[in-house]
Amino acid sequence: MNYRKKTVVASVAGLTLEGMDIMFISFAMSMIISEFSIDLATGGLISSITNIGMLIGGVLFGILADKYGRVRIFTYTIILFAIGTALTGLATNIEQVYLYRFIAGLGAGGEYGIGMALVAEAWPKNKQGRVSSYVSVGAQYGVILAALLSAMILPVFGWRALFFVGVLPVIFAYIVRKNLDESPEWVAAQKEKQVESKKENGKLQKLFETPRIALTTVTLAIMATVQIAGYNGLMIWLPSMLQQSQGLSVSGSALWTISTAVGMIIGMLTFGQLIDRFGAKRSYGIFLLASASAVFLYSFAEGSVGVLIGGAIVGFFSNGMFAGYGALISSFYPVQVRSTATNTIFNFGRAVGGLSPILVGYILQSYDMTIAMTYLAALYCLSFIVMLSLKEKKELGSLEKHSV
Template identity: 80%
Template sequence: MEYRKKTVVASVTGLTLEGMDIMFISFAMTMIIAEFHIDLATGGLISSVTNIGMLFGGIVFGILADKYGRVKVFTYTVLLFAIGTALTGLATSIEQVYVFRLIAGIGAGGEYGIGMALVAEAWPKNKQGRASSYVSVGAQYGVILAALISAVILPTLGWRALFFVGVIPVIFAFIVRRNLDESPEWLAAQKNKTAVKKKEKGKLLQLFETPRITFTTLTLIVMATVQIAGYNGLMIWLPSMLQQSQGLSVSSSALWTISTAVGMIIGMLTFGIFLDKFGTKRSFGLFLIASACAVFLYSYATGSVGVLLGGSIVGFFSNGMFAGYGALIGGLYPVQIRSTATNTIFNFGRAIGGFSPILVGFILQSYDMKVAMLYLAGLYCMSFLAMLTLKKGNDDQVNHAI
C-alpha cells in the first residue's frame, strides 16, 4: 500500500509540474510577444513546438523506460523538463525560445506515460481507474498553481522569472530517485526470458505487430486525439465565444474558467470510480455521449448561472474521461511495452489534437458558436464509435481488458 501511494504522489506531482509549465506559456505569451516584437502566429508556434517535443519525448522515453526501468527514466524526463523550462527564462531571441520549449516538451512528453505505467503496475485491476484519476487531476492542479504563481511574479519580476521556477522539478526528481523503488512488475518481467526475447523485437513496432494490435493502437490514437482536441477547442476558445455571445467581461470569463476546471476535477474523480465499477465501454460510452450532448446544448446557455453551471457540466463530462486513458492504455498492453504504448498513443493525440483550436477559430470566423460546438460534439460521437470497436481478443501480445 505504501508503494502504491508513492507512485501516485510521484505521478501527480510530475503531471502538476507539467500542467503548470504549459500554462506559464499562456500567461507569459503577451509579454514574450511584446519583448521579441513578433506577431500572434509566430507566438503561437511556441505551443506547436512544445507539442512536437512531447511527441518525440513520449516515444523515446517510453521505449527507454520499458528497457531500463520506470523510476530511473522518469527522473531523467523531469530533469530535462526542468532544464528546458529554466532555460526559457534565459532566451534572448524567439528562436532560442523555440529550442528551449522543444527541450521542455521532450521531457514533459516522456513523464506522462511513465508515471501512468508506474501507477498501472502498482495498483490492482479493480482500483486502477481511481488511481489513474488521482494522477490525472494533477494537470488541473498545475493550471491553478500556474495562475497563482503568475499573478505574483509577472507584475513584479516579469516573464523570465516565471520560468526560473522550473528548477523546482530538479528537487522533485532527486526526491523521487531516493524514495521510490522500481516497479515490481517491470522487475519481474526483466527476469522472464520470454519478456526479454520480446523486448529485442523493437518496442515501437510491437504496437503494430499484428492486425489486431494495429487496429487497437489506431483506435486509441483516435480517442486520445479527440480528448485533446475537445479540451483545447473548449478551453482556448470558449471564453472568447462567451464574451461575444453573452457579453461577458474578462473577469467573468476567468470565473467561467475556474468553474469549468472544478467541474473537470470532479469529473475525473467520478470517472475513475465509474471505470472500476462499470468497465471501459460503459464508462467511456456514457461520458462520450454525455459530452456530445452537453457541448451542443451549451451553445444555447444564457445568463450568468446558465453559463457557469453549464461550463461545469461540460468540464465534468468532456475532461472527466482524461482520467481513464492511463488505465485504459496501460491495461491493453503488456508490461514490456506499456510505457511505450501510453506515451506514444497519448502524445500522438496531443500532437494531432493540438491543431483543433485552429479549426475552431476558422469555424468561428466563417460561422458561429453553434456550428463550432456542433463540430466538438461530432468529435465525441466519433470517439464513441471508435471506442465500440475495442474488443476482447486472444492475442498474446495485448491484454484486452475491455
C-alpha cells in the same frame, strides 16, 4: 508510506509540475510577444513546437522506460523539462524560445506515460481507474499552481523569473530517484526472460504487430486526439465565444474558467470510479455521448447562471474522460511495451489534437458559436463510434501473447 502510495504521489507530483510548466507559456505569452516584437501567429507557434517535442519525447522515453526501467527514465524526463523551462528564461530571441520549449516538451511528453505505467503496475486491476483519475487531476493542480505563481512573479519580476522557477522540479526528481523503487512487475519481467525481453522491450512496431493490435492502437490514438482536441477547442475559445454571444466580461470569463475547471476535477474523480465499476467501454460510451450532447446544447445556454452551470457540466463530461486514459491504454499492452504505448498514443493525441484551436478559430471567424460547438460534438460522436471496436481485456489474450 507503502509502494503503491509512493507511485501515486510521484506521478501526481510529476503531472502537476508538467501542467505548471506548460501553463507558464500561456500566462507569459503577452510579455514574450511584446519583448520580441512578434505577431500572434509566431507566438502561437511556441505551443505547437512544444507539442511536437512532447510527441517525440513520448515515443523516445517510453521506449527507454520499457527497456531500462520506469523510475530511472521518469527522473530523467523531469530533469529535462525542468532544464528546458529554466533555459527559456535565458532566451534572447524567439528562435531560442522555440528550441528551449522543444526541449521542455521532450521531457514533459515522456513523463506522462511513464508515471501512468508505474501506477498501473503497482495497483490491482479493479482500482486502476480511480488511481489513474487521482494522477490525472495533477494536471489541474499544475494549472492552479502556474496561475498563482504567475500572479505573484510576473508583475514584479517579469516573465523570465517565472521560467527560472521551473528548475525546482530537479529537486523533486532527486527525491523520487532516492525514495521510489523500480516497478516490481517490470523487474519480474526482466528476470523472467532477461535477454529476449530486453531486446523486445519498447519496440514501437509491437503496437502494430497484428491487425487486431493495430486496430486497437489506432482506435486509442483517435480517442486521445479527440480528447485533446475537445479540451483545447473548449478552453481556448469558449471564454471569447461567451464574451461575444453572452456579453460576458473578462472577470465573468475568469469565473467561468473556475466553474468549468471544478466541473472537470469532479468529472475526473467520478470517471475513475465508474471505469473500475462498469468497465472502460460502458464508461467511455456514456461520457462520450453525454459530452456530445452537453457541448451541442451549451451553444444555446443563456444568462450567467446557465453559462456557469452549463460550463461545469461540459467540463464534467468532456474532461472527466481524461482521467481514464492511463488505465485504458495500460490495460491493452503488456509490461514490455506499456510505457511505449501510453506515451506514443497519448502524445500523438496531444500533437494532432493540439491543432484543433486553429480549426475552431476558423469556424468562429466564418460561421458562429453553434457551428463550432456542433463540430466539437461531432468529434465526440466519432470517438464513440471508433471506441465500439475496442475489445474488453478478457478478449485480448492474443495481444498479450503476441507482444512478449
